[in-house]
Amino acid sequence: MSEGIIGNLLSDQIEVFAVCLADAIERTGAKGFSLSRxxxxxxxxxxxxxxxRTxxxxxxxxxxxxxxxxxxxxxxxxxxxxxxxSFLRCGRHGARFEIDTGVCIDGPCNGQAxxxxxxxxIDGDVCLRGVKLLADDRRADLFEDSGETMDVMIHPD
Incomplete structure (x- = not known):
């Protein structure tokens, strides 16, 4: 699969952007992506x-x-x-969100979404619709190390 604009969706003239293969996300799984809008x-x-993916x-x-x-x-x-x-969760404050609506049902943002x-x-690709993206294969993957801290190992001589 190649990332980029793959065409207009039917007669709506909506640009779509292939994000990943549909099978790249396991059932009941999630994956983060760093794109440029x-x-x-x-x-x-x-x-x-x-x-x-549910x-x-x-x-x-x-x-x-x-x-x-x-x-x-x-x-x-x-x-x-x-x-x-069974819920999406904010790692910082523990807020819980419904998977299918994104509505917060518990936490400091209760009722927000x-x-x-x-x-x-489309053809086995999960595609983003209606957002103008910059196709840039050089961008860094911000989710590769998503922790708040960094481990440093010092090797003695």
Missing amino acids: IDASGECRPFLIIVL FGNDYFGYVNRCPHDSAWLNIGSGEFFSPDR LEPVALTV
């Missing part, structure tokens, strides 16, 4: 999203930002889910 002023901005094989997408304090959901633990995997992103599956 072009804003209204034409500037390139980081666009961090989460793509979730056991029923539905895909949901959200901006990876807790409405309480804008922290990544997976900050700290590196996990997106509550221990029983994650910002959804429109996804569709």
Whole structure:
């Protein structure tokens, strides 16, 4: 699969961007992606999203930002889910969000919701719809080390 604009979706003329292979995310799994979005002023901005796949094989997408304090959901633990995997969870404050709606049901942002992103599956690819992205294969993967701390190992001579 190659990332980039893969075409217009039917007659709606909506650009779609292939994010990953649909099978790259396990059922009841999630994966974070670091993309670059072009804003209204034409500037390139980081666009961090989460793509979730349910056991029923539905895909949901959200901006990876807790409405309480804008922290990544997976900050700290590196996990997106509550221990029983039935809710999305903010790693900083423990807020819990419904998977299919993004609504916070418990925590400091109770009643608020994650910002959804429109996804569709086309020819085995999970695609983002309606967002103007910059295709840049050189960008760093901000989720490769999502912890808040860094371990340093010193080897004696």
